[in-house]
Amino acid sequence: NAGVMQNPRHLVRRRGQEARLRCSPMKGHSHVYWYRQLPEEGLKFMVYLQKENIIDESGMPKERFSAEFPKEGPSILRIQQVVRGDSAAYFCASSPGTGGARSYGYTFGSGTRLTVV
Amino acid sequence: GIQVEQSPPDLILQEGANSTLRCNFSDSVNNLQWFHQNPWGQLINLFYIPSGTKQNGRLSATTVATERYSLLYISSSQTTDSGVYFCAVGEAGGTSYGKLTFGQGTILTVHP
Numbered sequence: 001n002a003g004v005m006q007n008p009r010h011l012v013r014r015r016g017q018e019a020r021l022r023c024s025p026m027k028g029h030s031h032v033y034w035y036r037q038l039p040e041e042g043l044k045f046m047v048y049l050q051k052e053n054i055i056d057e058s059g060m061p062k063e064r065f066s067a068e069f070p071k072e073g074p075s076i077l078r079i080q081q082v083v084r085g086d087s088a089a090y091f092c093a094s095s096p097g098t099g100g101a102r103s104y105g106y107t108f109g110s111g112t113r114l115t116v117v
Numbered sequence: 118g119i120q121v122e123q124s125p126p127d128l129i130l131q132e133g134a135n136s137t138l139r140c141n142f143s144d145s146v147n148n149l150q151w152f153h154q155n156p157w158g159q160l161i162n163l164f165y166i167p168s169g170t171k172q173n174g175r176l177s178a179t180t181v182a183t184e185r186y187s188l189l190y191i192s193s194s195q196t197t198d199s200g201v202y203f204c205a206v207g208e209a210g211g212t213s214y215g216k217l218t219f220g221q222g223t224i225l226t227v228h229p
Contacts (some may be wrong), residue, residue, distance in 0.1 A: 031215055042203065043160075043219040056216055091160060095215070105150055105165030106217070111158055 002027070004094050005074075006109035013082045013116050021077040021112045025094030032075045033106065034067060037089040049075060082116045089113050119144045119208040123220035130194050130227050138189040138223045140204030148207030148217065149180050151189050155200045163189070163202075194227045201225070 005024040013019050025032050034046040045059040049069035060067065064082075069075040079086055093106040120143040130136055140149075151163040164171050164178040166187065171178055175194075180187040191198055201224050205217040 033215060033217075035219075042221045043205075045216050045218065048215045058216070089158060093160075105162050107162060108152070108160035111160075113158075 004029075004092060004107050004109035006090075006092050006112050008112060009110065010113045011115070013114065015083060015116055016081050019079040019082050019086070019114055021079075021090050021092075021114070022074045023077070023092030023094075023109060024074040025092075026107055029094035029096050029107070031095045032069050033093045033095075034075075034077050035091045035093065037091060037111075039088070043091065046077070079114075082114075084116050087114055087116045119146070119206060119218050121204060121206055121218055121220035123202075123204055123223050125223060126221070127224045128226070130225070132194060132196060132227055132229050134194050134227075135190070135192045136194060136225070138191070138202050138204075138225075140187040140189070140206075140220055142185050142187075142204075142206045144185070145209040146182065146185075146206040147209040149187055150205050150217065151178055151187070152203045152205065153198075153200050154203065154222070160203075167207075191225075194225075196227045196229055199225055199227045 007022050032049045035043040037043045047060050047067045048056040052071050064080045066078045089111045091108050091111045093108045095106050122141045124139045149167045150165050153161045166178045166180045168180050168182045175192045177190045201222040203219050203222045205219045
């Protein structure tokens with residue numbers, strides 16, 4: 001029973017390039033969350049998705065960042081025209097959950113360390 | 118938004134010692150989780166505990182929701198317990214029940 005799978009583990013991009021981060025949730029989990037951890041800081045919520053739906057994107061920067069969780073395949077966090085300030089660890093988590101129910105415990109992936117040079 | 122404060126910010130222990138980590142939050146919650154981030158950066162879920170008490174081996178946690186705090190107890194600490202411990206909460210009545218707000222963490226170092 002594989003856990004939450006994130007890839008790549010490390011990603012280096014030059015300023016202005018695009019970064020694509022992938023997350024496959026645990027089997028049976030239908031909720032995906034993305035968090036960002038800047039150096040020396042805690043984790044900050046970015047976006048909460050269910051299959052084909054963005055439930056809450058209140059933590060996403062207004063520009064250059066987007067996320068999707070298609071019917072088939074992993075969730076993707078996309079950062080266009082990366083800048084040095086985007087360098088961080090990006091974590092994906094998943095949980096089971098039923099409509100209207102309280103949240104359950106998260107399972108986190110190992111993260112993607114993005115370095116912008 | 119909800120505020121989460123963890124204390125102490127840093128903690129240094131000798132192997133075998135016990136410790137208590139505290140998490141205070143500013144508003145009602147419907148979700149509270151404790152995580153351990155190991156020195157390799159991996160985040161491990163320790164407890165889902167919006168209220169009550171749970172135990173798992175040498176770790177236990179108690180949340181008193183009415184008083185807006187949670188405690189994580191580590192007994193007979195081991196060097197492998199080193200890392201950062203995060204408390205994360207979901208605000209009751211929030212529009213997104215899946216969204217967690219993390220505290221700044223407690224950095225635990227256990228010396229042999």
